[in-house]
Amino acid sequence: KYTFSTLISQFGKAGKLDDALAWLEKMDHTGITPDLIIFSTLIDLAGKRGNFSKAMALFHRLKAHGICPDLIVYNSMINFFGKARLFNEARGLFSEMKAHGLIPDTVSYSILINVFAEAGKFEEAEDVFLTMKGEGCLIDLTTFNMMINVYGKLEMVKEAEHLFWNMTEMRVTPNVVTYNTMLNVYGLARLKGQAMHLFRTMQQQVGVEPNVITYNTLIAIFGQALEFEAATKLVAKMQAAGIEPNAITYSTLLTAYGKAGKFEKAVVLFQNLRLSGFKMD
C-alpha cells in the first residue's frame, strides 16, 4: 500500500498524470484501497491541467470507495467547478460539504470568492466575503488580496483602501501581491499619482521587493496616461534593479505605444525583440 502510494504521488508530483492514473488502476485491481490523499493529489493534478471531467470522475470514485472527501478535496473541486464556469455546481458542492458536517475554512471561502471574481461576478464575490465575515471566519493575507482586487475591479477605491488599512490593524502584513494589487486598483481608477505614491512607500517596506508584475503594472499605468517615454524608462529601471522583463512587459509597452499613437516605435520594438531572440508568446 505504501509502495503504491509513494509511486503514485511521485508520478503526481512529476506531473505525470497518466502514469499516476495507470498505477491507481493497478492498485485498485490488487484490492488495496487508495487513500484520501492519493485521490486528493490526483484530483488536484487533473484539475490543474484543465482536465475537469477526470477530476470529477476521481471525485466520484473516491466516494464510491466509501471515503469521505475532506475539506481540501472539496476546496479543490469547488475551485475546478469555478474554472469550468459551473457556478451553480460550485455552490452546490459548497453546500454539500457543509451538509456533511465540514466547516468551510478560510481557504474554502477564498476559493469561492475567487470563483466569482475570475468570472467577473464581483458582487457575488463580495457577497461571499460578507458571509465569510459574518460567520466569523478568519480573513488572511490571500483573502485580503483577493478582495482588494475585487473592489478594484468594481472601481471602489475607497473600499479597497479601507481593506488595505484594515489588514494592518488585524496584524496581517501586506506583501508584494498586496502592493501590486493596490497599484492596479489605482491604475484602473486612473489615479496615477496615488499609484506612484504607493510605489514609493512600497520600496520602503522591509521584506517587500518589487517584482516583474510590479513594473508591468506601472508600465501599464503610464501607458494609459499616454506617457510612453516614462513607460520605456521603467523597462531600463527594472533591469537595473535586476528584474528581467518578460513577454507581458513588452506586450504592455507595445500597447502603451499604440495608445499614444506611436506605431513606428511599436514596430521598432517588435523587430528588436525578434532580432534579440526574445522568446515571444
Added chain:
RNA sequence: CACGCGGUGCCCGCCGAA
C-alpha cells in the same frame, strides 16, 4: 493519546472563445 510528514486559494498586458 499527543505531535510531526504528503494533497487546496491571491496580483500584471494583448489576443482568442462564448
